Amino acid sequence: MALEDEVSPNAVKVYKALKEMGMLSEEKMGTAERVTLVAKLPKTMVMNALQELQTKGYARRKVREKAAGYYLTK
Secondary structure, eight states, rough: OOOOHHOOHHHHHHHHHHHHTTTTTGGGBBOHHHHHHHTTTTHHHHHHHHHHHHHEEEEEEEESSSOOEEOEEE
């Protein structure tokens, strides 16, 4: 089953942005701000898409001191 079949089009866009930026492990995670710039979507849409990716198991969120970090797991 393809990613496009499981999540919304915005989530696919955010997934591709994360992959393009190389956020593939906890050491290389980035903030939602950076994802917003690359995905060219409003921050609310990016946050909703990240939440959806987390729910489906495609991304992880790591709470840090200033801003949460996100990275891909699949």
